[in-house]
Amino acid sequence: MQKAVFVTGAQSGTGYAIAERFAKEHWDVFITSRQGEEAACAAKTLTDTYGVFAKGYEYNIRNEQQAIDIFRDIDATGRFVETVVLNAADLGFGTDPAKGMDFWTVPVEEFQRVFETNLVWNFMTIRQAALRMRERHKGAIVFIGSNTAYQAIPNRCAYGASKGGINSFSKSLAIDLGRFGIRSNVVLPGTIKTERWYKMGDKQIIKGEVAPIGDIADFEDVANAAWFLGSDASKSVTGTELTVDGGMSAQLFPECMIGWKKAMME
Numbered sequence: 423m424q425k426a427v428f429v430t431g432a433q434s435g436t437g438y439a440i441a442e443r444f445a446k447e448h449w450d451v452f453i454t455s456r457q458g459e460e461a462a463c464a465a466k467t468l469t470d471t472y473g474v475f476a477k478g479y480e481y482n483i484r485n486e487q488q489a490i491d492i493f494r495d496i497d498a499t500g501r502f503v504e505t506v507v508l509n510a511a512d513l514g515f516g517t518d519p520a521k522g523m524d525f526w527t528v529p530v531e532e533f534q535r536v537f538e539t540n541l542v543w544n545f546m547t548i549r550q551a552a553l554r555m556r557e558r559h560k561g562a563i564v565f566i567g568s569n570t571a572y573q574a575i576p577n578r579c580a581y582g583a584s585k586g587g588i589n590s591f592s593k594s595l596a597i598d599l600g601r602f603g604i605r606s607n608v609v610l611p612g613t614i615k616t617e618r619w620y621k622m623g624d625k626q627i628i629k630g631e632v633a634p635i636g637d638i639a640d641f642e643d644v645a646n647a648a649w650f651l652g653s654d655a656s657k658s659v660t661g662t663e664l665t666v667d668g669g670m671s672a673q674l675f676p677e678c679m680i681g682w683k684k685a686m687m688e
Contacts, residue, residue, distance in 0.1 A: 426450035431510025433460040439641035445472040454481035493550040505652035506551040512539035514581030522577025540584035559603035596661030605660035612667025634669030
């Protein structure tokens with residue numbers, strides 16, 4: 423049976439880069455988006471570019487039957503999802519990324535939705551994948567978490583708490599599912615150079631200059647980490663986290679690295 427990867431939120435950005443990384447290694451690819459047409463378009467691009475089988479699905483929160491139906495459809499293709507990458511997330515900043523969710527005024531429903539998306543939705547996806555992995559005594563679960571699980575940023579308490587929950591969730595899965603040959607790990611990106619990040623301009627919270635290596639992650643940096651944890655390159659790695667944030671988590675007080683670099687070159 424041909425092995426495949428299942429990547430949520432993979433119509434663009436980090437998710438697409440992850441799907442593309444696996445496609446480059448000749449894995450078949452299944453991707454999801456809240457917009458089914460975008461998922462189908464991205465899947466077609468992967469097929470046309472890399473010659474792999476790829477299929478996109480519309481996938482929404484609060485819909486377990488949709489998860490069941492998607493994996494049954496995958497079964498019908500004769501492919502086995504050996505790796506599932508949980509990339510889709512509610513970023514928990516409300517309507518303005520520069521302001522985030524105000525603790526005093528955020529609706530409880532909006533706060534709750536972040537946890538539904540980042541934890542409950544992932545649970546539904548993982549259970550369907552793990553049912554198949556258990557039969558073959560092999561599988562890898564890769565969460566795309568965040569370094570904010572350990573270092574909070576203003577007005578993003580729902581996001582940080584949900585990402586912290588992912589770390590604990592993954593460790594629990596590593597114990598509960600390990601006996602069935604299933605591994606579970608987390609990639610912890612920091613700020614990524616997304617289209618939204620570029621558009622924020624002067625409102626960017628984190629710029630590359632404050633990272634110890636003088637830069638922050640591209641999509642491909644996160645994709646490479648997901649590939650490592652989702653492939654046999656990490657076959658004895660489970661219950662752990664891989665941080666991809668340019669060293670931001672390692673420092674107590676960010677410094678302006680531009681001045682430091684100039685001083686070193688003089």
